[in-house]
Amino acid sequence: MRIGINGSSLVALGSPVQDVAEHAAQVEADGFTTYWVAQLAVPDALTALAVVGLRTSTIELGTAVIATWPRHPLMLAAQALTTQQIVANRLLLGIGLAHKPSIETTLKVPFERPARNMDEYLSVLLPALRDRRVGFTGEIWSGEVEAMGGPPGVEAPSVMLAAMGPRMLALAGSRTDGTILWLAGPTTIADYIRPALHAAADGAGRREPRIVASVPVCVTSEPGRVREAITQVLGRYRELPSYRQIMDREGAEGPADVSLVGDEDEVRAGLDRFAVAGTTDFSALEFVTNDDEVDRTRRLLKDVAAGSR
Incomplete structure (x- = not known):
C-alpha cells in the first residue's frame, strides 16, 4: 500500500496556492508517493496542482475529487491536459x-440521473484525453471534436472515480483506473468496495483497479479530544446519504470512528488494516x-511509507 498525503485541509482553509505548493514539496521531500487535493471553492484544484508541479519533480499529483456537473467534459479534458x-x-484526474x-x-x-450523467460524461472525457478526438451524442453530455491538439509528449492522465454505490463502482471498475474513497473504513473496503470494483474490472478485461482510501490521521496522547474535534469539523458527513451508508457498513457513528x-x-495497526x-x-x-x-503524525507516516516502498 502506497502512502500519500491529502492536502485538502489547506484548500478548505483557502490557503494561498504558494502554501499548497510548499506543503507538497515537503511531502515529496519526506518520501511520500502521492499528493492529493480536493476541488472545494478557491483555489481551483487543477490550477493549484499545476503550481505544485513546478515545485516538485517525482510525486504523483491527484485531484480528489473534481465535481463533474459544472464543467463540460471537453473543458475539463483541456484543463487536465494542460496541467498534465x-x-x-x-x-491523476479524480x-x-x-x-x-x-x-x-x-x-x-x-441532481438528476447521476449514474447516467457520469456514464455519458466518461464517454466524452475519456476519448478526449486518450485519443484527442470525440464523437459522442448522449442525452445529457455530447461532444464532437476531430482533433484537440496539444503539445507532443503529453500523456493521458489516469482517471479515477469517487465511487461508493453499486452503479458508480461498476463504472469505476469497468471504465476507469479505480476509485477514490473518503471516510470508508477497512471492513467496508474488504467486504464491499474491493469485490464490486474488481468484478467490474474483470468483466471489462481491465487491469487491477486502484483503491485510494483517505481518512483523518493523528498520532496523539489525547485521542478523545482529537476525536471530538474531528466530529466538530467533519460531523456534517453523517447526514449525507452516501457517506451515511458507508459508515453504517463499517458500524461507525461518524467520521471520528473511522479515523486513525x-x-x-x-495508528500503525490501523494502516495495516487498510x-x-x-x-x-x-x-x-x-x-x-x-x-x-504534527511531528509524531508525520514521523509515523514517513516510517510506514518508507517500509511500503
Whole structure:
C-alpha cells in the first residue's frame, strides 16, 4: 500500500496556492508517493496542482475529487491536459458526482440521473484525453471534436472515480483506473468496495483497479479530544446519504470512528488494516492540533511509507 498525503485541509482553509505548493514539496521531500487535493471553492484544484508541479519533480499529483456537473467534459479534458503538460505527466484526474445538497443548493443544477450523467460524461472525457478526438451524442453530455491538439509528449492522465454505490463502482471498475474513497473504513473496503470494483474490472478485461482510501490521521496522547474535534469539523458527513451508508457498513457513528487516532502503535495497526483490506493507496489527512501531533503524525507516516516502498 502506497502512502500519500491529502492536502485538502489547506484548500478548505483557502490557503494561498504558494502554501499548497510548499506543503507538497515537503511531502515529496519526506518520501511520500502521492499528493492529493480536493476541488472545494478557491483555489481551483487543477490550477493549484499545476503550481505544485513546478515545485516538485517525482510525486504523483491527484485531484480528489473534481465535481463533474459544472464543467463540460471537453473543458475539463483541456484543463487536465494542460496541467498534465506542466506537471510532466504526473497528474491523476479524480472526478465525482459530489452530493445532491451541494450541487442543487450551491450550483442550482438539478441532481438528476447521476449514474447516467457520469456514464455519458466518461464517454466524452475519456476519448478526449486518450485519443484527442470525440464523437459522442448522449442525452445529457455530447461532444464532437476531430482533433484537440496539444503539445507532443503529453500523456493521458489516469482517471479515477469517487465511487461508493453499486452503479458508480461498476463504472469505476469497468471504465476507469479505480476509485477514490473518503471516510470508508477497512471492513467496508474488504467486504464491499474491493469485490464490486474488481468484478467490474474483470468483466471489462481491465487491469487491477486502484483503491485510494483517505481518512483523518493523528498520532496523539489525547485521542478523545482529537476525536471530538474531528466530529466538530467533519460531523456534517453523517447526514449525507452516501457517506451515511458507508459508515453504517463499517458500524461507525461518524467520521471520528473511522479515523486513525491514537499512539504510534494504534495508528500503525490501523494502516495495516487498510492494507490487508486491499487498499492500494492511502491518502492521509493529517488532522493535527498541536506541534507534538504534527511531528509524531508525520514521523509515523514517513516510517510506514518508507517500509511500503
